[in-house]
Amino acid sequence: MVKRINLALQGGGAHGAFTWGVLDRILQDEDIEIAAISATSAGALNGAALKAGLVKNGRDGARDNLKWFWEQVGAITDERWQAWISGFAGSTHAVARAIEYSPLYQAFDMTTRLLSPYVYGPAMQNPLARIVKNMRFDHVCSPGGPQLNICATNVRSGKIRVFTGEEVSPESLMASACLPSLFQAVEFVDPASGKMEAFWDGGYTGNPALFPLFEPHLPDDILVININPLHREALPTDSQAIQNRVNEISFNSSLLRELRAINFVKRLISTGKVPEDSMKNVLVHMIRDDALMNELNVATKTIPTPVVLARLKEAGSDAAEAFLKAHKADLNEKSTVDLEDMFS
DSSP, X not given: OOEEEEEEEOOOGGGGHXXXXXXXXXXXXXXXXXEEEEEETXXXXXXXXXXXXXXXXXXXXXXXXXXXXXXXXXXXXXXXXXXXXXXXSOOHHHHHHHHHTSHHHHHHHHHHHHSOTTTSGGGSOOTTHHHHTTSOHHHHTOSSSSEEEEEEEETTTOOEEEEEGGGOOHHHHHHHTOOTTTSOOEEEEOTTTSSEEEEEEGGGTOTTOOGGGGOTTSOSEEEEEOOSOSOOXXXXXXXXXXXXXXXXXXXXXXHHHHHHHHHHHXXXXXXXXXXXXXXXXXXXXXXXXXXHHHHOOHHHHHSOOHHHHHHHHHHHHHHHHHHHHHHGGGTTTOOSSOHHHHTO
C-alpha cells in the first residue's frame, strides 16, 4: 500500500547532508510517495534537487541529482575514497573542533563578526550561486512531481515569503539560503507584488514553514527532517558556541510554534470541541540525530568537508532506515511524535 507523505526540510548549512542521506533512503522505498515539500535554506536546495530529479527520471533521477548537488558542495561519493579519508580522520567531534580552531576558520569568523557583507561587496559571493544556476528550473518548477514550497524572510516586512510553482527561481533559492552576516540580501522583483524586494534566510521565520502543507488535497502526514538539534546537554560557554546555540534556538522556534499549534488543534479534535472534518488532523513524524549534531558546531555548518559530509549522509541514511523499520506502518495512520510530551 502506497504511503503518501509531505516533507518538511530544515536548513542548517552543510549539515543538510544529513537530509541528503534521509532522502536517499526514502527514495529507495517505492511504497512511499512524496506529495509536497516545504523547505528552507539547505533544505530548499535539497528539495529543489529532489524534485528536479524526480520529474526528469523518477526515484533514480532524484537520487542522482541529490548526489550531483552534494558533489558540487564538496562531498566525495566514491565509497573507496570515503573509507580511506574517514579512516585517517579522527572522531566527528575531533574533526569539528579542528575545523573550528583552524586559522582559516578563525579569520573567516572574525571577519564576518566585524564587517558587514556590504563592506567587501562582490568579493564575498555565495558559493552556492554557481551550483544553483546549473539546476534545471524547468523541472524544479514543473507542475508534475511533489508540490515544492521554498521559504525566505522578507527583510523589510519581517514576514515569511513562501515561493511555490513558477515563483521558484535561482533568486528565491538563493534568498532562502542567504545568511545576513555572510551575504548581502538577495534582491529581485517579487512576482506576487511586482516590487523589488530584499530577502534573507528563511530560517528566521519558518525553518521550515508547515502551513503550506495543510492544504486539503495533501496527505495528513508531515515528516520533519530536523538538523538543528532541539536539545544540547552541554552549556555553551565560549562566544562561538553561544552564538551557535542562539541560532539553533531561533531557527527552531518557528517550527516549534507550528508544532504547538498542531498539538492544540489535535486536542480540540480529540475532545470534540471542533468537528473532526473542520480542521486538518495533522500526523507528525520526525527524523533527527541530536547526538551527532551535538558533536558538530557552527564551523561544520559553514565549511563543508568531505569527511563530515560523508558521516552526515551516512547518519541520515541510518536514521531513515531506523524510522522506516519502526514507523513505516504508522504512516497515514497516526503521529509518531508525542507532541504532548514535547511541550510538557
